[in-house]
Every structure is written in C-alpha cells, then in structure tokens.
Amino acid sequence: MATHRFTPSRYHLSIGSHEPALRIADGDTVITSTIDAHGYDETETQVIEAGNPMTGPFYVEGAEPGDTLVVTLDKIVPNREYGWARTIVAPNVLEPEYVYHLPPEDNWKVARWRIDAAAGTATLAEPADTMLGALVLPIEPMVGCFGVAPSRGQAISTATSGEFGGNMDYRGFTEGVTACFPVFVAGALFHLGDVHAVQSDGEIGGTGIEISSEVQFSVQLKKDAMVQWPGGEDERYVFTVGNARPLDQAVQHATTEMLRRLQREYRLDAISARILMGQCVEYDVGNIFDPAYTMVCKIPKHLLPYVA
Amino acid sequence: MATHRFTPSRYHLSIGSHEPALRIADGDTVITSTIDAHGYDETETQVIEAGNPMTGPFYVEGAEPGDTLVVTLDKIVPNREYGWARTIVAPNVLEPEYVYHLPPEDNWKVARWRIDAAAGTATLAEPADTMLGALVLPIEPMVGCFGVAPSRGQAISTATSGEFGGNMDYRGFTEGVTACFPVFVAGALFHLGDVHAVQSDGEIGGTGIEISSEVQFSVQLKKDAMVQWPGGEDERYVFTVGNARPLDQAVQHATTEMLRRLQREYRLDAISARILMGQCVEYDVGNIFDPAYTMVCKIPKHLLPYVA
Amino acid sequence: MATHRFTPSRYHLSIGSHEPALRIADGDTVITSTIDAHGYDETETQVIEAGNPMTGPFYVEGAEPGDTLVVTLDKIVPNREYGWARTIVAPNVLEPEYVYHLPPEDNWKVARWRIDAAAGTATLAEPADTMLGALVLPIEPMVGCFGVAPSRGQAISTATSGEFGGNMDYRGFTEGVTACFPVFVAGALFHLGDVHAVQSDGEIGGTGIEISSEVQFSVQLKKDAMVQWPGGEDERYVFTVGNARPLDQAVQHATTEMLRRLQREYRLDAISARILMGQCVEYDVGNIFDPAYTMVCKIPKHLLPYVA
Amino acid sequence: MATHRFTPSRYHLSIGSHEPALRIADGDTVITSTIDAHGYDETETQVIEAGNPMTGPFYVEGAEPGDTLVVTLDKIVPNREYGWARTIVAPNVLEPEYVYHLPPEDNWKVARWRIDAAAGTATLAEPADTMLGALVLPIEPMVGCFGVAPSRGQAISTATSGEFGGNMDYRGFTEGVTACFPVFVAGALFHLGDVHAVQSDGEIGGTGIEISSEVQFSVQLKKDAMVQWPGGEDERYVFTVGNARPLDQAVQHATTEMLRRLQREYRLDAISARILMGQCVEYDVGNIFDPAYTMVCKIPKHLLPYVA
Numbered sequence A, B, C, D: 001m002a003t004h005r006f007t008p009s010r011y012h013l014s015i016g017s018h019e020p021a022l023r024i025a026d027g028d029t030v031i032t033s034t035i036d037a038h039g040y041d042e043t044e045t046q047v048i049e050a051g052n053p054m055t056g057p058f059y060v061e062g063a064e065p066g067d068t069l070v071v072t073l074d075k076i077v078p079n080r081e082y083g084w085a086r087t088i089v090a091p092n093v094l095e096p097e098y099v100y101h102l103p104p105e106d107n108w109k110v111a112r113w114r115i116d117a118a119a120g121t122a123t124l125a126e127p128a129d130t131m132l133g134a135l136v137l138p139i140e141p142m143v144g145c146f147g148v149a150p151s152r153g154q155a156i157s158t159a160t161s162g163e164f165g166g167n168m169d170y171r172g173f174t175e176g177v178t179a180c181f182p183v184f185v186a187g188a189l190f191h192l193g194d195v196h197a198v199q200s201d202g203e204i205g206g207t208g209i210e211i212s213s214e215v216q217f218s219v220q221l222k223k224d225a226m227v228q229w230p231g232g233e234d235e236r237y238v239f240t241v242g243n244a245r246p247l248d249q250a251v252q253h254a255t256t257e258m259l260r261r262l263q264r265e266y267r268l269d270a271i272s273a274r275i276l277m278g279q280c281v282e283y284d285v286g287n288i289f290d291p292a293y294t295m296v297c298k299i300p301k302h303l304l305p306y307v308a
Helices: A104-108 A247-264 A271-279 B249-262 B270-280 C104-108 C247-264 C270-281 D247-264 D270-280
Strands: A003-005 A014-016 A022-024 A029-034 A055-060 A068-078 A082-085 A110-116 A122-127 A136-138 A140-149 A155-157 A180-183 A191-196 A213-223 A229-233 A237-244 A280-285 A293-300 B002-006 B014-016 B020-026 B029-032 B055-060 B068-078 B084-085 B112-115 B121-126 B136-138 B141-149 B155-157 B178-182 B190-196 B213-222 B231-232 B237-244 B282-285 B295-301 C003-005 C012-017 C022-024 C029-034 C055-060 C066-077 C082-086 C110-116 C121-126 C134-139 C142-148 C154-155 C178-182 C190-196 C213-222 C232-233 C236-242 C280-284 C293-300 D003-005 D014-015 D020-023 D029-034 D055-060 D068-078 D082-086 D110-116 D121-126 D137-138 D142-148 D155-157 D176-182 D190-196 D213-222 D229-235 D237-244 D282-285 D293-300
Touching: A029 A055, A029 A191, A029 B249, A055 A213, A055 B237, A068 A191, A082 B270, A136 D014, A140 A155, A140 A180, A191 A213, A237 A247, A247 A271, A247 A293, A247 C029, A271 A293, A280 B282, B029 B190, B055 C082, B068 B141, B068 B190, B155 B213, B190 B213, B231 C134, B237 B249, B237 C134, B249 B282, B270 D282, C003 D110, C012 C213, C012 D110, C029 C055, C055 C213, C066 C190, C082 D270, C110 D282, C121 D270, C142 C178, C190 C213, C236 C247, C247 C270, C247 C280, C270 C293, C270 D082, C280 D282, D020 D142, D029 D190, D055 D213, D068 D142, D068 D190, D142 D176, D190 D213, D237 D247, D247 D270, D247 D282, D270 D293
Parallel strands: A003 A029, A022 A055, B002 B029, B020 B055, C003 C029, C022 C055, D003 D029, D020 D055
Antiparallel strands: A014 A155, A029 A213, A055 A191, A068 A180, A068 A213, A082 A110, A110 A122, A122 A136, A140 A191, A180 A229, A229 A237, A237 A293, A280 A293, B014 B155, B029 B213, B055 B190, B068 B178, B068 B213, B084 B112, B112 B121, B121 B136, B141 B190, B178 B231, B231 B237, B237 B295, B282 B295, C012 C154, C029 C213, C055 C190, C066 C178, C066 C213, C082 C110, C110 C121, C121 C134, C142 C190, C178 C232, C232 C236, C236 C293, C280 C293, D014 D155, D029 D213, D055 D190, D068 D176, D068 D213, D082 D110, D110 D121, D121 D137, D142 D190, D176 D229, D229 D237, D237 D293, D282 D293
C-alpha cells in the first residue's frame, strides 16, 4: 500500500499500450499532476501539443485481461490560477437550422476564469464586458479523460472514448468517486488527464473550465470480476457508463451493463433487476460533444441488496 | 379566477382539435381526474381502450396561436389503491445483441404495486416471489402525457410527443411544477392524462407505475411570449424540453430552445447565454421508450439575471 | 374496373380521416391532378397554403383495417412549364461545424427549372449566372407524398411520414411502380400529391424540382394480406419502406418488414430469408430531409421463389 | 512504376503506424494476397486470430500528411474454393421488439459457399437443406477493409472505420475502382484485407461471403490535394465516403466532403455545387453492421465540368 509521488516527464495523446511511466501495486496510491487539454502546465507553459495529453500510463502489477481496475479519485486540486473555456454552444447540440445564425468568428473565442482552489470558486475574468460580469461559480474539479489501454493493441485518441474509458467528460468523476474499468492488457496501463474545474452536463461548450491539477488516486484490482464498460460508485449511487454515438447507443451500453451488473455482481434475479431498473434508474448525460457521447446509468445504493 | 370541478365523460387517444370538453378563462383552476394508460379508472374499470386516454381538451378563452400557455400542476393525487407496471427493460434501450438473451414471454408480464397516497408509498404486491419482496418506493406522482392541439389541424397519437407536448413521460412534471406550451390553435385545447405514481428516468420499463388520479391545475396565458417547445419551471430550475428521435435530436431542440429563451425572455446577450450554458446547464432524460424521446435542458434559476 | 376523372376542389395539409373526396371500387382507375408543394396549380396560381397539399382522400369500397391497399402509379405527367427548387444542401445532412460556413441568406433562394414533359427534360432557367448554365437533366416524375389515413383517428402533417406512408420523398415512386400500404381505417382513405420532376436521393436540397401534375393511378385490395409498412414493386425489385429518425431506425423498419414479408408472403423459411437478405438486399435512401427519414430495402425479384 | 510481388509474413488487427512491410514508390503496383476475416488463408489454415487481419502496411515513398493517396484496385481474385458467411440478419438492423423473436442459437451458424472464380459464381453449399437449395449468385469481389495509418499515433481496430478508411465494407470497392485516402503519416502506411466474394448493401448479415484472395493494386500520390474522408471513382461516378454512427452522421460526412470536393477539386462555385447536389446525388449504403457505419455519396461524372 505504497504512496508514490510521480512527476510526469512525458504525456500521451492516445490511450494505448505505451511504455509504462510507473509500476505500482494493487492498493497503492499515486500523487501526480495533469496538464490541461491544450498541453499547458501549472505555469501556463505549453509542454506538449493539444489535445488532452495523458499522464501515465501506470502499470498495475498483477492486472490481467478480464480483471476490473478500481480507481479511487482521492484528490483533484487545481494547481494554477487560471482556467480557460470556449464560449460557444457546440453546433452538434443545436438544431441544424439554428447554426446558420451563429457567427463563425465566435467559434474559437476563449474565456478565462480565475480559479481560487482554497475558496472553491471560479470567477469569470475574460471577456469582462458581458452581462455575466465577474460571474462566480463553485468549482467541482473532475477528471475529463482517463482509462486503460484498449484491446487488440489499439491506441485510441484522447479525443474520444469507448469500453476502455477515455474522454468521457462526465462531471460525476469528481473527488471521492470510485471508477472502474475492464482490464484489456497486462498491467491495465492506466492513463489520466484533462481536468476541468467546472463543467456543464454534456460539456456542451466543447470544454469545461480547463485546468492543470494535482491529482491523488489509489488503485485496487478485482480478479474474476469483469465489467464490460466503465462504471463507478459515489456515496449515493452505483453507476455504469456507455460511450458511443448516437446518445441512444450510449444509453444502450450503460443500461445493459447495469442490467448485467445487477445480476452478476449484486446477485439480483433477472425479473428483480428489471423491475428495479424500470422504476428506479436515473441517467446523467456525460458528454455530448466528443466523437463518442457518454451516458451514465445510476441506481441508488440503498436499493441494492448489498454492495459487493 | 374561477375553480372548475370537471368530471370527464369522454377521453381522446390523440391530441388534436377535438371538441372542447370545458371552456375556461386565463387564471382559472380546474379540478378533474385522469384514467390510467390502459383506460382504467379509479374503480379499476376500463372505460376506454388503451393507450394514454386524455382528459379534456380544455379551451382557454383568449388563447391564440403565438401565445404561451402556462399550466401549473397544483395537485396530482392517486385515486385508487393499485398501480401497474410492465416488468421489462425495453429492448430499444438495450444492446441489440443482448436482446437475444431476453425471454420474449417476459415481455408483457405485469407487476402490481399497492399505492398508499396518504403515506406516499408504492409497495410491490405482484409478483410476490422476486428478490425484491414487498419493495417500498416513495411515490412522486407525475403527468406522463399532456399538451395542446398541434398545428395544421393535426391529431397526434398520445403514444408520442412533439412541439405541442404529448407523451413526454418526464418525471419532472410533478406536483408544484409549472409547464409551458406554445399555442397553435385558438383556445390552446389543453389535454392531460397518463399519470405515474413512480417512474425511472427514461421510463425504460415502458411504463411507470400507472395509475388513475385526481389532478388540479391552473392556467395562465402569456401573450407575445412565444416558446417553440414545451418547458417549465420548478423551485430551482427553468427548463426546456425537446421531443424527437434520436435522443441527440431531442438534445438539439431542448438546447436551442434554452439558448433562444435565455436571450429572448431572460434578456441575456448572446455570448453571456453561451458562456452560462457552456458551464451550467444540466440535462434530465425524459423518456427513451416512446416513438419520440424527451430530453430536458435545465438552468439553475439563481443564475438568471431575473426571472421573467 | 371503372375509370374516374376527378378534379380536386379542396386539398388537405394532413393525411387523416378527412371526408372522402371520391368513392372508388377495388380495381378502379383514377385520373386526377396534384398541385405543387407550395400549393400552386398548373397555372402557377396558389390555391392553398404550403406545404404538400394532398389530392383526395379516395375512399376504396370494401377496404378494412388489416387489408393492404395496392396502388399502381400508371402515369405521372408534369402539367406546367416550370418547376422550382431550393438551392441549398440542407443543414441536417452537413457536418454541424460546416454549417457555420454557409451563408444564411442563401437558405431560401429558389431556382426555376423549365420542364419539357414531351422531351422529358428539366432545364435550369434561374439562376442563370451559375457555372451550371442551362443544365439539362432528364425528368423522372415521382410522387413525393402519398398514403392512407393513419390509426387512432390521427391526422398527420404532410411534412412527415410513418407506417401509413406520407412524405417519403422516395424517387423510386415513379411511373409504372406499384406501391402498397397497410389499411388502418374503413375505405383506406388514400391521399396523394407533392410530385417532383427530378430529385436527388435523399431530397437533400429540401425539395426536388417541385411541380403540379396529372396523375393516373389504379387501386387493388388485398384482403388478409397485412403489411406493416409501405412497400412496392417495380420491374426488377420488391421493396419495403421504413420511415423514422434516425436513418438507422428507418433501416430497422424496412429490413424487419422485408424479413417478415419474405416469410409471410413469399413463403421462405426463416434461415432462407436471412441468408438471402444477408447477401442480396440493396438499400435506397428515400429522404433524409423531412421530420422522418425514409429508407428502402430492396430484393431482386428473380431471387424470390415466386412473386405473390 | 515497378511491380512488386509481396507475400505477407505477418498481419495486423489494427490499422496504425506499424513497421512497414514493404516500401513502394508513387506509381508502383503491388501483387499480394489477403486472408479472410477470421484469419484463414488460401489453404483454409488459420494463420492469425480473427478479425480482419490486414496485409501490409505499405510505405509509399514521398507520402506526407496532407497528401492524398490514390489506390486503384486492379484485380481482386478469390484464391480458394470456399467462402463462409454468417446466417443472421444482424440485430442492430432489426426493430428491437423483433429481435426477441430470433432464436439466439442461430446467431453463429455459418454458411459455406463454393466459389468458382473462373465462372464468377458463389454456390450455397451448406446448409444444404434450406429452401434456397444450391443458390447461385454472381461474385463481385470487393475489399472490405483498407486504409492508411490514422493521425495522432493511433492504431485502430480493423473492426471499425474512420477518416483513414478501415472496415467500410462497401460493395463498391471492387475491381477497377480507384479509392482515395487522406494521408496522416509519412509513407501513408496502406493496409488492406477482408475481401468478400459477395455482399449485400449494408453487410447486414454481419459478413459477406468471406474469402482469401489475390489482390493487385497500384498507388498514386496527389500532393496538395487533401481530401478529408475516403472516396473514389468508378466508370460512372465520383464518390465520397463517411464513416460514423448513426448513419445520419455518416451521411453528413459524405455529403459535406462531396460539397467541399466539388468546389475545391472540380472548381464549381458554391451555388452550382449545391444546385447540382440537390438534384443529382445518389447514396449507397456501405455497412450498417460495424461499430462505424458507412455511407457513400455519389455524383455522376458526366455532370462534372471536368474530371480532375
């Protein structure tokens, strides 16, 4: 149960079977840092090109295909004073006819938000001349992109997501939450990055408030406990994640995975699982901007017969 | 500001320009009843065939095309002891390959839930032999299907939904909530029915816990205040509703409508509206079972410069 | 087997259980006319508002719910010298980011095409100053919108389509083709209109070359021969039609309907139907512009054991 | 303009920046072989695991990011006596409710087809007891999966497709056709495999008739002639390819790419390109089975002012 302090010296623009940056054991904790989506670090220096450079990968000793990697997000702390965000509503979430009316020159205007990690606030600094003034929002730092090396030797762009995790941009992946991923390769090869201080459901601006950060996480292996899609657990819910387009298909993956897990992991019989889901599931929209969309299917933990 | 007690004598299986059942004035309140999705009333007697028979339509004096009809759901009270629900997870929300593994004979099994309106609970009565036992859920009665007569003289099945409202099956349309609809015909012709005692996000079982109910609502007209899609307001949020397939298109309608309304009704300039939405919108999944899916785009009221 | 000459005196903007315009018998032929999508007749006079006004409905004596109405399009002849078309590529068939680059003022520019029905050509007349000059295209007149009254007393806008047919905008519905529709109401109540002289696959301009026309069709009833979706037959193919969004769902309806019909009507056993379809189906894109998209699943007739 | 005879000694299950198997020059021709989707070669021996193992990659000297790689499929000849095919219609192209009625045990039954390359026929050999008997189909051998290394150092499974090509399963990629791909990495790194003797539009059985083959192709580089998506040309058409889900998005990519290419490569002004497309495009359905669907947008060559 070691704690590793790891300072990244290189980053990856894909999640794949890259050379491990650090080898850790089941139960270990890692304290490290991430840079922002455009490759800027805590000094606002660009150290690698955009987008979504990953810290890692971390090789988890003993992890094998078929296992489940459980990652607890112990701490996510912004480590610089400013975050940036696009100022659009993305054209893919608007009616096609309406997009005609949007000025294309607005497409890449960037807002700057001052982050006060101690106070837990983000304050709109630029543009300073909007009706929002110096709008203050509470920060809820979250990991936008994380996951494990995919199957078949693939290396997949950190712009998108899949069964292996990736750029899910789900605001629920915040401090204190436990995430899980199916393991496809020896060592799992866990990557993470792209932290947001604040983000709407859906990441409909194409970004959250993009920051670099200090992150602490710990890992746990479940043997013979295959999940097929990412998922997680917070104080109130167990959840499953589907990543695909259209959103309907993301729904299908998340919902099927929940139906499977209720039976396999929570030992419900089939009709109990279906009745429970039919009245009690809730959905969160992860992202509806990236090449694959993300839908989250949740069930309140107090309704489960026991928590595995 | 009259209060009408109205006992329906006929029901409609489409929302359209049917003969008005009652004429009411702007500001009036109506106390009436609805029957369940299969046409069963408070005595569990079937009074009309399935599905989703509507009470109404109510002709609102003075309503004209281009107006907005605002409907406050003052009370929604189950008026019989049992509700029913299907016991499936609908095949359209499951991975197509997974549907192979579902026994077709399960497709139409029905569960019965005992409703205690005073206690505010639904208790699983049948099937009695599942692992859920006599599961107790808190009830949150909601209106599954309501809306106004659509444009072009259309009459549209209460199975589906559109700009006029309809079978949105959004669990957020509950007691205390104010809904709004664009008016397409003189008198608006408001219909309502299909109350659920409990329902998951998405209505993924194909039903909620289906009940008959007493309903009290009041209406208000906004002239020159056109909305293009249904929407609403509760204590914490203003929201807009998009109804379409795939869910991606429902997202587009709800999101565009929010962007329009923030500018038109809440007087935000364009970039303020976009920045605010980009960090602060939340989405709820209405239904992902009906022919048109429903997505809800919400913004916290405390972030709006004023509430119109 | 009478032949009726019918001059319409009114038109409908929805397909529904409207009062019959003419009663005809199984086997009869009708010679009538249609006006264009914006309600302009053969003299270029607007006789009703847009869009897609329907001639009819025709009540077919003896037609009952569960029957199949077979309509042969004997002749479709443009009856005026000009057709019009929009000059856009519709934003819903373009990448959302690309729509930014399209000038909104172009959205409603209209082209005029001179139609020479005798020569079988459409010649671009306006705008006259494009690089296309006086482009000449062969005409292939087709019925854009036709169908029968839907179920549940519905009246559905001629902008869209469904199981009952409607605004399918499939260029395959041309002279000589036989179409079929499931019958939902007594008399079937057949409507037709919205003829195009020329149209791309998908009607991606939002229109074809829109014309008024003379149309001759004949009807035939099949009792106990329920189809669930529209379909048809030409010299080489039997085809089925699915109308829905997204296109994936239109595919599902058309493909399932073909699988059902191969077994039910062409008496193939299940595995034969699947093997045949798996190697031999072809798809045509009907429309990808209207509220419901249209996909056509075709199978070469020479591969069928017999033609029913 | 050398001709290379290349015997593959290893295969790849992803398309990526793998070590080049052979270096060739602009204008060269390659004669090589491909194995079937399950990794079986011309002797029906499995030489690598499933699915869709690729021959290559071929490094094209001088190819740089921003170039277009043009590949002419000179010959595609089955090189063994049997091909195999699944016997399903894939559940994702069927109505979800209908999938309940499909026996899961059928899911992986395999048909065998005898291939007579000289006669140009495929004859159903197994199962022998269906109503199809020894059905004979003409073969039209096509390349199911081919493309170039994607951007960002990605390696993407040969199950799917994207801007780089991949598993498009478009029956139009047949002998005599010229395909083009955007180049993302130095040398382009061209891969190919997964030949089908016969295939429906859409590959709705989940396979075509899967064979190993001899393939001859030649390559040509276009500098400064960037395409953004794959495309091609046959005797009658120029076409563009979009790969995505849902099919609606594949349509968007293919249609936008055609609109761009008509202006950039065929020098049409914007309104001419739109008018021409609005009346004259045709669509082919590539695959509607794989993780990304494929849609093809075509325009008749005789309508283009000149062919670049």
